[in-house]
Amino acid sequence: MTERVVIVGAGQAGGRAAEALRAAGYTGEVVLIGEEAHEPYERPRLSKSVLIGEEPAVAACMHPREWYAAHGVTLHTGARVEAIAPKSRVVITADGERLDYSKLLLCTGSRVRPLPGAPDALAGVHYLRTLEDSERLAAELVPGKRLVVIGGGFIGLEVASSALKRGAQVTVVERQATLLDRVLPAEIAAQVASLHATHGISLRTGVPVARILGNGAVKSVQLADGAEIAADLVVIGIGVIPNTELAETAGAASADGIVVDEYCRTTLEDVYAAGDVTNHHNPILERRVRLESWQNAQNQAIAAAHNLAGKARPYAEVPWFWSDQLGTNIQMVGVAEPGMQIVWRGERLAFGLANGRLRLAVGFNMGGEIRSARRLIEARAPLSPQRLADSAVRLKDLVTEATCSASTP
């Protein structure tokens, strides 16, 4: 049989993996299978420029359709893989087609978490994940609309920001006491809350949604404390669920994501995984993570492609994330952990330390400094909180010191 890599999932990770297989010199067949109708696209702008109406949704596509054939990638869109038979090395599609593989890469991504009890067919109620979701929502976001965003995570807050720019009246409801509860320490998240409040977005934190009311079309959102917020539009953004079922059914280990090692290998022979769907060990942070980010979708997929092509490449990067909201570029490197020591350097840059080592940095319009912070996290050297907080000490100088001390035995 011809050497063939089959990639299941044609999102950003799947697309980047196909591209990187060719860049790594892989000469076998590459087959990329995706359930959505589109060629691979990146999602960041779906909650930003597309919603604002600055760009068409198709601008998110990574390459035009012709690119795939021209690079020897067979792209099947609108095709669902039903099962994997790892012993016979075959994937089976919903149409009953059987496709042999030499190596398999799972980039099945994640799907939106449904809000329990949310009515199925109420006009004006949206989730945001796909290109079509973004287009549908953009079409309804017109000036004067009253929007309630359920979920104060990054997606919800970006939707709130874009909707405000479109002239909507926006309320964000978050059941936890603070916004971004899962990803940021409370005192850093408070900075984001103040950004939204300053721009006139109404925030309701610490209260769950009781029900979405309406008859044919949404009319209001009722909160558990009895409050009722009038709504013409509702966007539910309460997180995603990794699409692990295909791998699990085939017998792969799964624990909050498909378990992979640093070479992106699952517990099944010749089956790899990359992107949102993986739970992987991060050697810099020395812990397991599952990351829903642009960086991870791209770079873990590229690492996986190199490993599939026989060029061993461990995936080891400090997690990095950006969000553009209300004219502010928020960037974070590292991960938030309970009990971190928080140190501010001015009002726009915050650090999280554990055991005297930097594990997290969050910047508001501080991209250059965040980049230095990434180096400091990588160095894993002990840092003085006083010097981190002192704007007179250049972060770049701290990087030089930390990398020198890290290389000293």
Next chain:
Amino acid sequence: MGWHEVPGAHALGEDEAMGVVLNERPVALVRTGGELHALHNVCTHQFALLSDGYVEDGCIECPLHQGKFDLRTGAPKAPPVTEPVRVYAVKTENGKVYVDLDD
């Protein structure tokens, strides 16, 4: 048109960038490896000043989304940037730094 002096360029340290406006055009001046480079200061991906970015390994990294440009050629070196940024010639004469806007 032609050569424009960059005031304050002597203060630029190694691996540092500064943003200036020359003839109404935003320009980033960067010193790395002892050499000076000049490039259009606005990222080709979204609006951000490259002079606020990180200089490393002969590249400047956009502060917004970490796309990278080669300082010598302006070529895109890391996603999400795909379009090159314009670069300009630089010369130093009598301790003064000049950029050729070539317009």
